[in-house]
Amino acid sequence: MTVDELRGTVTGPVLLPGDDGFADEVAGFNTNNVMEPAIAVGVTSAADVQAAVRYAARNQLPVAVRATGHQVVKDARGAILINTSRMQDIRVDADKRSARVEAGVDWARASSEAAKHGLAALSGSAPTTSVIGYTLGGGQSPLLGRSHGYAADHVRRIEVVTADGELRQATADSEPDLFWALLGGKGNFGVVTAMEFDLFPVTEFYGGGLYLPGDRMEDVLRVWGAWAPELPEQATTSVAVQRLPPIPELPEPLRGALVLHLRFAYLGSAEDGERLLAPIRAVTQPLIDGVRMLPYVDSPLIHLDPTTPAPYYDGTTTLREFSPEVLDALVEFAGPAVDNPLASIEIRALGGAFDREPEVPNAVPTRGVPYVVFGAGVGGPDQAELLRSWLERMVHTFEPWSVDQRRMVNFLSKDEATTPEQVRLVYGAERYDRLARIKRRFDPDNMFRVNHNIQPE
DSSP: OOHHHHHHHOSSOEEOTTSTTHHHHHOOSBTTSOOOOSEEEEOOSHHHHHHHHHHHHHTTOOEEEESSOSOOOSOOTTSEEEEOTTOOOEEEETTTTEEEEETTOBHHHHHHHHHTTTOBOOOOSOTTSBHHHHHHTOOOOTTTHHHHOOGGGGEEEEEEEOTTSOEEEEOTTTSHHHHHHHHHHTTSSOEEEEEEEEOBOOOEEEEEEEEEEGGGHHHHHHHHHHHGGGSOTTEEEEEEEEEOOOOTTSOGGGTTOEEEEEEEEESSOHHHHHHHHHHHHTTOOOSEEOOEEEEGGGGGGTTOOOOSOBOEEEEEEEESOOOHHHHHHHHHHHSTTSOOOOSEEEEEEOOGGGGSOOSSOOOOTTTTOOEEEEEEEEOOGGGHHHHHHHHHHHHHHTGGGSOTTOOOGGGOOTTSSOSHHHHHHHHOHHHHHHHHHHHHHHOTTOOOOSSSOOOOO
């Protein structure tokens, strides 16, 4: 099949480098991570995906997949890029408490549709991430996760095009190995075109963020370290040491400031939530107080993650504890006395249902990990060396307390898990070996390798 034949087969655009619209078709959320595929196909249906995958197979091309572009880990040079952002169908079944979304739907739209029926999903902190990419990486909800587990734990059906060009309906009964591997194995096993998952009867919560003075971070975090593990499963918290830019878009108290952004969400009344939050409030007055009763659709206000593309570098690790020793290491690395160029170093407390095996097991590797750490520095290629070195220092700083080498797959950057040995450490040996055996069955030639790659055994 030639490129012209592919154009005649698919409904969406087929673009080559230099064509009008090519740059937009391949753009990622992190503008530092530029993709350079040989061909870009803007698919509109599962049939388009099948045609693109069959073209890749006949021409021995690797396949990259882009929905919202939040986790670009390789440049896709020489690959065919399948852009699923036009696949926007979403259907909510209120009686079954479930939703089916196509591959391009993001959490802002999915949450809005679910809320119309008084329901909520295990959505993430960033509203512009794709539902499917987030869920295939596990999916850690800052609102419902500690009470219900990972988003991957509540998937009912996955529609996926595998390397042979076949559209498969994967469930725990029909394709148990593939279903297990897709949920946690990210994009290593095919192009997911649609997914059906559970919804929950949640309409509001008590929560948001407290911006606290950076010079009080040690005092606050000393209390937070003892307080967070004692919260009920209906409550979730995280903290971020942030160095904010001096821009007019920010409120005056935050411009150019070092702050501790303490996030809190509680599935209960304002009165009970305020009682839970009282030990934190007793430490110091916030610069800005964003904690209140909120509708479920406003859950992105908990973290206030960026929603527009920007240049940045990032890295991640884990913690087995948040002890006084960990706090001392954090203050020494990122406290008020340090000229640290990273914009944010956040620590998310997990636990609760995140630790429990779901009714239908999956390949999510971070079950039992108490804390995940994520750092980011804003800057272009001219600052790459500086920011990468500080991210490496971050990982090294917390290495004595890390949980072996397992990582949250959705937080891995393009600089992390770059070798088969490192990817095996991310998943753990037993889980990785099973993934590799399933990979051999469904993708023996490793077509889907523009990712944190699991190689076929």
